[in-house]
Amino acid sequence: MPSIAGGLFSAGRGISWLRLRRLQRPLLSSLSAGGGSDAPHLPVVIVGAGPVGLALSFLLAKFGIKCTVLERSMEFTRHPRAHFINNRTMEIFRKFDGLAGDIERAQPPVDLWRKFIYCTSLSGSILGSVDHMKQEDFDKVVSPISVAHFSQYKLVDLLLKKLDGVGFQTCFPDELGGSSAQDLLLENKILMGHECSSIELTDDGILVGASFNNGGRMQERKLHCGLLLGADGARSKVRELAGISMKGERDLQQLVSVHFVSRDLGKYLSSERPGMLFFIFNPDAIGVLVAHDLEHGEFVLQVPFYPPQQMFEDFSAKVCEQIIVKLVGWEPADIQVLDIKPWAMHAEVAEKYVGCDNRVILVGDAAHRFPPAGGFGMNTGVQDAHNLAWKLCLLLNGIADPSIIQTYESERKPVRFFLHAFCSFNVNISATNILK
Numbered sequence: 013m014p015s016i017a018g019g020l021f022s023a024g025r026g027i028s029w030l031r032l033r034r035l036q037r038p039l040l041s042s043l044s045a046g047g048g049s050d051a052p053h054l055p056v057v058i059v060g061a062g063p064v065g066l067a068l069s070f071l072l073a074k075f076g077i078k079c080t081v082l083e084r085s086m087e088f089t090r091h092p093r094a095h096f097i098n099n100r101t102m103e104i105f106r107k108f109d110g111l112a113g114d115i116e117r118a119q120p121p122v123d124l125w126r127k128f129i130y131c132t133s134l135s136g137s138i139l140g141s142v143d144h145m146k147q148e149d150f151d152k153v154v155s156p157i158s159v160a161h162f163s164q165y166k167l168v169d170l171l172l173k174k175l176d177g178v179g180f181q182t183c184f185p186d187e188l189g190g191s192s193a194q195d196l197l198l199e200n201k202i203l204m205g206h207e208c209s210s211i212e213l214t215d216d217g218i219l220v221g222a223s224f225n226n227g228g229r230m231q232e233r234k235l236h237c238g239l240l241l242g243a244d245g246a247r248s249k250v251r252e253l254a255g256i257s258m259k260g261e262r263d264l265q266q267l268v269s270v271h272f273v274s275r276d277l278g279k280y281l282s283s284e285r286p287g288m289l290f291f292i293f294n295p296d297a298i299g300v301l302v303a304h305d306l307e308h309g310e311f312v313l314q315v316p317f318y319p320p321q322q323m324f325e326d327f328s329a330k331v332c333e334q335i336i337v338k339l340v341g342w343e344p345a346d347i348q349v350l351d352i353k354p355w356a357m358h359a360e361v362a363e364k365y366v367g368c369d370n371r372v373i374l375v376g377d378a379a380h381r382f383p384p385a386g387g388f389g390m391n392t393g394v395q396d397a398h399n400l401a402w403k404l405c406l407l408l409n410g411i412a413d414p415s416i417i418q419t420y421e422s423e424r425k426p427v428r429f430f431l432h433a434f435c436s437f438n439v440n441i442s443a444t445n446i447l448k
């Protein structure tokens with residue numbers, strides 16, 4: 013059996029300059045105590061192939077760290093959530109083999125999304141209109157790259173292409189066979205349809221249980237790894253299994269998210285009142301419309317609802333269409349509701365980002381969940397990944413002490429104080445803008 017140090021060192025083939033400077037001392041002392049018989053075969057397992065898990069896999073691959081990604085779904089969701097990419101994330105994406113440029117070229121023209129509009133209906137009175145772009149954004153005073161407006165699912169598609177370029181493969185249970193596939197065969201793979209369902213601390217690492225459906229039969233694959241990174245979203249199973257609780261305010265608002273297309277509506281808004289976000293209030297309906305792509309008529313409508321008087325089940329496609337018409341103010345002939353999902357708004361942060369003796373690390377929504385006002389969730393998650401990846405690289409190559417992982421928590425956790433205040437400010441400012 014290889015030692016944990018041997019197993020983990022072999023992860024870092026891409027950075028020989030680091031290996032030359034490797035320290036002559038036990039790696040990950042807190043992980044290697046005990047000398048158990050089952051040494052980890054995989055340096056890193058990431059749970060969750062959302063934007064944050066994928067960004068982290070890419071960065072680790074660039075550093076030569078082999079990892080395996082577990083994704084419980086069999087397909088990547090097409091329901092758009094995030095769309096606003098801030099300067100810092102775009103700066104990070106410049107290092108993703110041209111991803112920032114790909115986004116800039118593929119996003120809608122900026123004049124179609126630079127405004128927030130407050131109105132009684134999409135064809136009714138405008139109560140307020142705010143242009144969120146400033147000349148310094150175009151002049152690149154604050155940052156060498158501008159913010160972007162690009163649907164989350166399209167970003168995930170581009171991240172998958174970048175991962176393909178660094179040798180990652182997406183695999184399905186029927187391509188991998190039974191539960192006994194060798195760990196090494198799972199390196200640099202995204203295992204679709206694999207749900208992380210258990211973790212067990214061993215003397216040498218973590219034994220991760222992933223359940224999957226193999227031809228109608230549920231099976232469990234065991235992966236032994238040195239580090240487990242929880243990028244599994246707001247209801248993180250990894251966080252739960254590691255016994256890490258959330259602190260903050262829960263269930264601030266229940267919402268229904270309606271993904272729909274209407275080229276008629278896109279054409280109308282492009283010519284009459286182009287914008288990114290429309291806050292719509294009238295006696296018959298309220299909602300926030302996110303214009304993901306006016307040129308293609310792609311929208312997401314957020315409608316608040318109030319249990320127990322209203323339940324998610326009340327929002328059939330027909331009901332959603334009726335709400336859309338009330339908010340538009342006329343009846344587009346071509347509305348097609350693609351998907352309806354419930355979600356709850358929280359303002360919470362994990363009590364710690366690192367647990368289980370430095371072996372489990374939370375990133376993205378698994379570590380924090382913000383109200384969407386301001387568009388910070390995914391941005392903060394990608395920035396978490398960027399902060400963490402190089403530290404893992406130094407740790408796994410024996411350059412840094414395990415205490416470097418604590419700097420991830422101490423640097424990233426304070427960000428949430430600022431962001432929670434900023435999100436609340438954004439929610440309030442939305443209300444005051446109406447009065448302007």
Ligand SMILES: Cc1cc2nc3c(=O)[nH]c(=O)nc-3n(C[C@H](O)[C@H](O)[C@H](O)COP(=O)(O)OP(=O)(O)OC[C@H]3O[C@@H](n4cnc5c(N)ncnc54)[C@H](O)[C@@H]3O)c2cc1C
Nearest residue numbers: 060062064084093094095096208245376377387389390391
């Ligand atoms: C309406 C709305 C608008 C938003 N707008 C913005 C915006 O403009 N900008 C912004 O930055 N953010 C925005 N956000 C937030 C953003 O969508 C999230 O912060 C982002 O999706 C978090 O990414 P993630 O990868 O951490 O988690 P997720 O995207 O939730 O991905 C987690 C992945 O883990 C998988 N998974 C879960 N459990 C398991 C398990 N046990 N085993 C294996 N896999 C598992 C899931 O299937 C999923 O694929 C918005 C959110 C909403 C709801």
